[in-house]
Amino acid sequence: MRNWLIGAAFLAVVACKQEKKEDPVKEAVEEVSQEVAAPNWEVLFDGSSFDEWHYYNGGAVTEPWKIEDGAMVFYPPKERNGESYNLVTNKTYTNFVLQLEWKVVKGANSGIFYGVEEADKFGQPYATGPEIQVLDDENHPDAKNGTTHQAGALYDMVAPSEKTVKPIGEWNSVEIMVNHQENQGYVIQNGTKIVEFPVNGEAWTKMVENSKFKGWEGFGEYQTGKIGLQDHGDQVAFRNIRIKEL
Template sequence: MRKPFLLGLIAIAFACKEKPKEQLEEVEEEVVEVVTEPETTVLFDGSSFDGWHFYNGGKVTEPWKLEDGAMVLYPPEERPDGANYNLVTDKEYTDFVLTLEWNIAEGGNSGFFWGVVEDEKYGEPYLTGPEIQVLDDERHPDANNGTDRLAGSLYDMVSPSKKAVKPAGEWNSVELMINHKTNEGHVILNGTKIAEFPVQGPEWDELVANSKFADWEGFAAFKTGKIGLQDHGNVVSFRNIKIKEL
């Protein structure tokens, strides 16, 4: 009479051992896909000019200064012939989302670029890099030369669809996306998307052909290049500059 009892205990023990094995096999067959989001890199943290230099030049010095977490350009009234104080990043970028804040003085004009190439035959960043306009729309005369010269425009190529800029002396936040993989570019100014455009192909070529840059040999010719900040002879400030490569 004891054998059936023992056999029952063995059967129960065997079943208990088998069940975890089946569960383990199910877990091992499960595939979990881990998606890694692109990391955001701080290009300017407000404390130094690390990662930046003068276009076709060296270390950043005056007339740029660090003030209250921003880099501020105080252009001199007199400068040597051909001197410019444009800044560019040390690194080059192709597909990215760039965010920054800018503040233009009353009556001021400036801008920022992508796709900038440094070469002695190019004296300024705008000879290669397309520009997003930084402007006092209310006072600077360039605002009267067409809507594609207003703040937030892709300069001389794409006009802002809405007026989202803040007055001179106030901080404006902007996002620029350039993505050659999807052939998309956009500008978001103070939380409002104001411009969308292709970044390559026939439609892009048409934008260039209909601009003042049509016959410029190096303009928009490079998918990969540096981010640039413009010296246009007016006081301008930039801060919180970050980039996320796509």
């Protein structure tokens, strides 16, 4: 009788493990949800909803953004009618650490913005928000326009100190820190700090003046703003998005 009970318990454990393996996506989402909900971190995307996001100067997130396998995925529409589908957070942030993962298809381009001011007169997040580049360095032509246009760069201002981006189809981890009190910013890509930069003052102004953004009204001027994810017309995916205010 004792051996029968032990055998039954063993079969129950095996069945439980098999049941979990039958739904790996659900298991992954639950694991991510528990991990990102650590103290002092605010979950911006846990793999299940767009509740913390909306379209820039627009409403709730709909297609062409979809949720697949615990990630938000952008599928560029064939017909736009002048519409853009950039995402921004519902909340604004000043000093923070942002963590996420991104993945692109061959030849894709996108970006991560901070300090985004939402207003009709600006039209696009990049009009005000500095961008951390998301790119297929091997196949997108923008990568040939200089290292300040390559993956992980503070776009058109600070180039990555080394190449850490993974091949297309693989997930890249990114940590972005912006601290206006300390006048410091950095980008860690796939575990390596590749970009450091000032975020205000004379040093920041000089960087802007030496970039394509010289003379842009409002660019980089909003210390408090929204986080943005770019519709650049290419397929891109993001997941495991969380933020910690400093």
